[in-house]
Amino acid sequence: EPEVTQTPSHQVTQMGQEVILRCVPISNHLYFYWYRQILGQKVEFLVSFYNNEISEKSEIFDDQFSVERPDGSNFTLKIRSTKLEDSAMYFCASSDISGTGGLGGANVLTFGAGSRLTVL
Amino acid sequence: GESVGLHLPTLSVQEGDNSIINCAYSNSASDYFIWYKQESGKGPQFIIDIRSNMDKRQGQRVTVLLNKTVKHLSLQIAATQPGDSAVYFCAENILTGGGNKLTFGTGTQLKVEL
Numbered sequence: 001e002p003e004v005t006q007t008p009s010h011q012v013t014q015m016g017q018e019v020i021l022r023c024v025p026i027s028n029h030l031y032f033y034w035y036r037q038i039l040g041q042k043v044e045f046l047v048s049f050y051n052n053e054i055s056e057k058s059e060i061f062d063d064q065f066s067v068e069r070p071d072g073s074n075f076t077l078k079i080r081s082t083k084l085e086d087s088a089m090y091f092c093a094s095s096d097i098s099g100t101g102g103l104g105g106a107n108v109l110t111f112g113a114g115s116r117l118t119v120l
Numbered sequence: 121g122e123s124v125g126l127h128l129p130t131l132s133v134q135e136g137d138n139s140i141i142n143c144a145y146s147n148s149a150s151d152y153f154i155w156y157k158q159e160s161g162k163g164p165q166f167i168i169d170i171r172s173n174m175d176k177r178q179g180q181r182v183t184v185l186l187n188k189t190v191k192h193l194s195l196q197i198a199a200t201q202p203g204d205s206a207v208y209f210c211a212e213n214i215l216t217g218g219g220n221k222l223t224f225g226t227g228t229q230l231k232v233e234l
Contacts, residue, residue: 004163031220040128043164043209043224056221091163095220109220111163 002026004112006092012118016081021115023075023092032075033093033109034067036060043091049075082119089114128207130229139197141228143210146191150212153186154222155195158207164224167195169213197230205232 005024013019025032034046047057049067066078075094079086093109133139145153152171156164168179170186170193177184183196193210207229211222 033220035222042226043211043222045221045223048221093163108166108169109222111165113161113163 002110004092004094004110006090006112006115008115009113010116010118012120013082015084015119019079019082019086019117021077021079021090021092021117023077023112024073025075025092025094026096026110027073029094029096029110031055031095032067032069033095034077035091035093035111036088037091037114038088046077046090079117082117084119087117087119089116128227128229130231132231132233133200135202135232135234136199139195139200139204139230141195141197141208141230143193143195143225143228144191145193145210145212145225147212147214147223148188148191149214150223151215152213153184153193154211154213155182155184155193156209156211156224157204158209158227160206164209167208200230200232202232202234205230 004026007022011019032049035043036046037043045058047061047067048055052069064080068076077090091114092112095109131139131141150172152169154169155167157167158164168182168184170177170184175186181198185194195208197204207227209227210225214221
């Protein structure tokens with residue numbers, strides 16, 4: 001079964017350092033997403049990406065964050081200068097054409113296993 | 121070490137019993153509602169979805185009920201098995217021009233006792 005793969009599984013970094021989290025979405029998917037989950041809290045939307053540009057972003061996704069699809073297969077999340085509060089599990093997700101997939105009609109997002117970021 | 125902030129509602133059921141997990145949502149404009157299952161150390165996994173103009177959908181061993189009057193969603197799992205132990209999240213799905221934006225609920229920890 002196709003899956004979304006994420007690397008690294010765990011990264012520890014010092015506050016102020018740049019971090020790049022990598023994702024390989026499912027190959028025929030067109031929409032890409034990053035979500036994050038602070039320990040013990042709900043999963044939060046960060047950004048969606050389609051046709052090589054950001055289509056929507058949340059208030060969390062400020063100027064310190066950026067996304068890129070550098071080579072047609074990888075989808076990266078960069079945090080320019082990490083803060084303590086950036087410590088979280090970051091999930092990449094992908095989906096096919098919006099509006100299809102789920103049997104009830106919802107588009108199904110397939111999530112990766114996540115990258116745990118620890119900022120010290 | 122001790123987990124900080126991990127105060128999820130917990131539902132404990134005996135193996136073989138039925139489980140009902142509830143969720144309140146906030147956005148009347150949501151197009152779909154989805155249940156995700158998250159096992160320890162893994163990402164959320166799609167279980168079942170329901171369109172906003174429906175009130176019930178059934179899948180394999182799972183049923184989702186939607187009550188738009190009180191903005192309430194529930195997931196029923198029949199004959200709960202040990203493999204069902206996980207955190208269950210409801211999510212509201214709003215279709216946008218750029219894909220799907222999911223707003224997740226806080227989650228419920230389901231523990232299946234043998």
